[in-house]
Amino acid sequence: MLNIEAIRAQFPALHRQVAGQPAVFFDGPAGSQVPQSVADAVSHYLLHVNANTHGSFVTAHESDAMLAEASQAGADLVGATDPDEITFGANMTTLTFALSRAMAQTWSKGDQILCTRSEHDANVSPWLLAARDAEVEVQFVPMRDDTTLDLDALDELLSDRTRLVAVGAASNATGTRHPIATITAKAHAHGAQVFVDAVHFAPHALMDVTAWGCDFLACSAYKFFGPHVGLLWGRREFMEALPAYRVRPASNEIPDRWMTGTQNHEGIAGTIAAIDYLASLANTDESLSRRQALALAFEEIKQHETPLLQRLMTGLAELEKITVWGIRDPARLAERLPTVSFTHADHTPLAIAQKLGERGIFVWDGNYYALEVTQSLGLEPDGMVRVGLLHYNTEREVEHLLGALRALG
Ligand SMILES: Cc1ncc(COP(=O)(O)O)c(C=O)c1O
CATH class of the missing domain: 3.40.640.10 (Type I PLP-dependent aspartate aminotransferase-like (Major domain))
Incomplete structure (x- = not known):
């Protein structure tokens, strides 16, 4: 199991606060944060x-x-x-x-x-x-x-x-x-x-x-x-x-x-x-090649990201006004990554991203240059709200997002 607290401690940006609350970085698909070792x-x-x-x-x-x-x-x-x-x-x-x-x-x-x-x-x-x-x-x-x-x-x-x-x-x-x-x-x-x-x-x-x-x-x-x-x-x-x-x-x-x-x-x-x-996430005493360590590390990442994705999907499914675009079937989550885009019946994606942004929850809105996707789904020009989970995200952050979305009505 990944030690998420120890991992998060390596990322200075994850300690930022917005309006007195810890910032929540769900903007990974547009760019991830970096650990101290990279800087x-x-x-x-x-x-x-x-x-x-x-x-x-x-x-x-x-x-x-x-x-x-x-x-x-x-x-x-x-x-x-x-x-x-x-x-x-x-x-x-x-x-x-x-x-x-x-x-x-x-x-x-x-x-x-x-x-x-x-x-x-x-x-x-x-x-x-x-x-x-x-x-x-x-x-x-x-x-x-x-x-x-x-x-x-x-x-x-x-x-x-x-x-x-x-x-x-x-x-x-x-x-x-x-x-x-x-x-x-x-x-x-x-x-x-x-x-x-x-x-x-x-x-x-x-x-x-x-x-x-x-x-x-x-x-x-x-x-x-x-x-x-x-x-x-x-x-x-x-x-x-x-x-x-x-x-x-x-x-x-x-x-x-x-x-x-x-x-x-x-x-x-x-x-x-x-x-x-990434290779260091393999978290093992065995001496492995970098490629072997990467293979193990991505298994660990999957073990952490999958329950977060499951919780996000079940939480969004309970919100009647939200439509998730993409694979929704809980039995088919292995066919997707933990990047989830949705629309809301009453609010534009931009309005939602702004409201969440004020609360320190960083999500993206629009087409994120995936123009063929939003055009095919009939979602231009507003696009969708995108929540991107990475291995440094936590269940608490997912609950925080779901609470904020519930508060939108
Ligand atoms: C799937 C995908 N392909 C390509 C790109 C473009 O990558 P870059 O910014 O390195 O040109 C992005 C950036 O968001 C992306 O998400």
């Missing part, structure tokens, strides 16, 4: 290292070593065996635009790209724009009524013209998980590549590019207790062959050919610390 790693790099790469002096060597360690940590996090397959960048959106621009150079008129209606727009717009440039068609896999992806429709849409399926590991709006291994097998049967947006998934469960069989995956450290840094994994053969947009003097080796300009070294140092923080 220490960032500050250590800035104050004691802070150099460019490939120089002939000690701080440059230390920067090279830090980046090599970060690649290994990233590979351990996503389940890759080759650290050179890890690229860091500004954020998932920027990395995905860079990848999409390069991929578009390899597509031909008449090819087809598949997106889904369950995506954050960072896994839609890059493909729409790349497809426009390459004169390639884009089709969307719809959601079923329960917000799961319609895999029968995927079967119908896939053809030998399909070059790419872009799919999220989980929706940042509904929390619905997508069956990546199944989708990958279907796509590969038609010779299509699979790009996975794991940004929302990453703080909750173990990513596994090997088991999923996908070709590319992107996530963001600031969603898994790290700094504002994006991470892209891609199969070596593709990352080496794709025509990356780069400056001429830069190395053409992976990952350098994708890591344009000087990177956010301090953020990358903090990303190592974030991955090590």
Whole structure:
């Protein structure tokens, strides 16, 4: 079992107060808080290292070593065996635009790209724009009524013209998980590549590019207790062959050919610390590899998050005026993450977020860039209220939220 009090003690932000009450951070899907160890790693790099790469002096060597360690940590996090397959960048959106621009150079008129209606727009717009440039068609896999992806429709849409399926590991709006291994097998049967947006998934469960069989995956450290840094994994053969947009003097080796300009070294140092923080949650005396520790840690996270999600769902179900959008069946909670979006019969999402915000409960409202989701559900322009639970949240906080919602009438 996770020792939540000891964990919370590592996160200075969790001790903030709003209007004399402890702040409740249910805004994790937009960005998690960081433990002290992450801030220490960032500050250590800035104050004691802070150099460019490939120089002939000690701080440059230390920067090279830090980046090599970060690649290994990233590979351990996503389940890759080759650290050179890890690229860091500004954020998932920027990395995905860079990848999409390069991929578009390899597509031909008449090819087809598949997106889904369950995506954050960072896994839609890059493909729409790349497809426009390459004169390639884009089709969307719809959601079923329960917000799961319609895999029968995927079967119908896939053809030998399909070059790419872009799919999220989980929706940042509904929390619905997508069956990546199944989708990958279907796509590969038609010779299509699979790009996975794991940004929302990453703080909750173990990513596994090997088991999923996908070709590319992107996530963001600031969603898994790290700094504002994006991470892209891609199969070596593709990352080496794709025509990356780069400056001429830069190395053409992976990952350098994708890591344009000087990177956010301090953020990358903090990303190592974030991955090590996650591994530390394994809470065992056994000596484990970082990957093994991460696997155990995510089991512990699930053990903590699941009862919180159950309590949140039963509490919301008792509130007649609230409609939860997404998987509601208590028997199917394993198919979703503890991110819950809802609307209220009498109050707009913005009004609810503001009322809760005044009470120190941080939730998001709107579409959180999951535009395809809110459009499909007919919920534009107001969107939904989103409550995102992370492992540092507590049952007391969930009860506090439910009490505040009950008070809305
Ligand atoms: C599911 C999902 N994908 C992509 C993104 C974009 O990530 P970034 O801010 O790193 O570009 C987000 C951010 O909220 C997200 O939730």
